[in-house]
Amino acid sequence: MTDMQVNPSFRLAYVPGVTPGKWVRVWSDRLPDVPLDLLAVPVGDGERTLREGGADAGLVRLPVDKDVLSAIPLYTETTVVVFPKDHWLAAAEEVSPADLAEEVVFHPLDDTLGFTADTLPGRPAIARPDTTADAIELVAANVGVLLVPQSLARLHHRRDLTYRPVTEAPQSQVALAWVQERTTDLVEEFIGIVRGRTVNSSRGRGAGQAAPEEQPKKKAAAGPRKPQQQKPGGQKAGGVKGAKAGGARSGGAKAGGQKPKPAARRGRPKR
Structure with missing residues (x-):
């Protein structure tokens, strides 16, 4: 691959019947600082335009001379x-x-x-x-x-x-083509676009762009739970059941360790 191409823009040739609009829109979003110039050429001039350097890449109809041009078939027409x-x-x-x-x-x-x-x-x-x-x-x-x-x-x-x-008739195949010896970074970028590669997976200039920051997690991961400590008398820390159980085993004491007051005696006192 050659170094970043000197041209201030990317020139894309296309033959009649081909509509490059969807790829142009992706290019504008991905590389807004690099203008994409569209060159409409007659159907028989697509290959010649690429050979003579009139465009960096082209949407042409196959066949092309594969000894000079690289070509990626895109779709076949009815x-x-x-x-x-x-x-x-x-x-x-x-x-x-x-x-x-x-x-x-x-x-x-x-x-x-x-x-x-x-x-x-x-x-x-x-x-x-x-x-x-x-x-x-x-x-x-x-x-x-x-x-x-x-x-x-x-x-x-x-x-x-x-x-x-028409059934059983020859069909025309559209391809992205470029001169093999002039495979620049911008050509690689456009190849990625027509192949549906994302910005992060692209091998062109877009590959150097930073990935979007991850959104902060809504809830932090829970740490290890501390084991519960058991108080004397069978009472668990902060537990209500343990408090009751401890009071029952200590002679009827209430929760918290306090003994019940003796009940007042009725009747006259003895002389």
């Missing part, structure tokens, strides 16, 4: 097919590739599912759209349909379009 709301596919809960056999299926140049001309279902369009956004416009014109990760369908949402999940 693949959906996007079509007009009045399309016959709207009656289905899910769609199979065979259901698209007669449909024109667009294959944009920034495809994120890894389709080839041989694996793309349906009938190919005359030309490939440059971007997913361009393909969405063609779908809205009722020219064909489009297969994308669900996050991209939501990103390009339109009122006149809808989508359904």
Whole structure:
């Protein structure tokens, strides 16, 4: 690992469809003195941005060159097919590739599912759209349909379009990636955040923060009990029963050791 990075901020690149908000909020709470700069990049530029040093880490779509980049897979997205709301596919809960056999299926140049001309279902369009956004416009014109990760369908949402999940289709996997030779403390800190590590378990800058002080205990631990001392005559220290028992064995004396006064005699005194 290299020393603390010189940059005054941490630069995080992310591709379309990825929402880094929850991790950014944790970063702001944990490292409020280090700004996090978000860089939105096209889906095909995520790896290049990291290689050229344009960002310290990136949320990208796999695959990436693992000889240069380290990558931690985060989640896999559901693949959906996007079509007009009045399309016959709207009656289905899910769609199979065979259901698209007669449909024109667009294959944009920034495809994120890894389709080839041989694996793309349906009938190919005359030309490939440059971007997913361009393909969405063609779908809205009722020219064909489009297969994308669900996050991209939501990103390009339109009122006149809808989508359904596609079974047995390739899926896109999102990962956190960075250049292996530039694994800084701040990169380690962000790795800990996306993995859900706490401040105390993090290996980055947050690991040096002091743990919160323990709350004082409400009640002190009780010490060993002193044995009770027994007074002469069977009386326990401070005990009532012992006092009575002692008085009974000493000829009817009351508790405390005092003898009873003799009762007054009745009648005339003898002459």
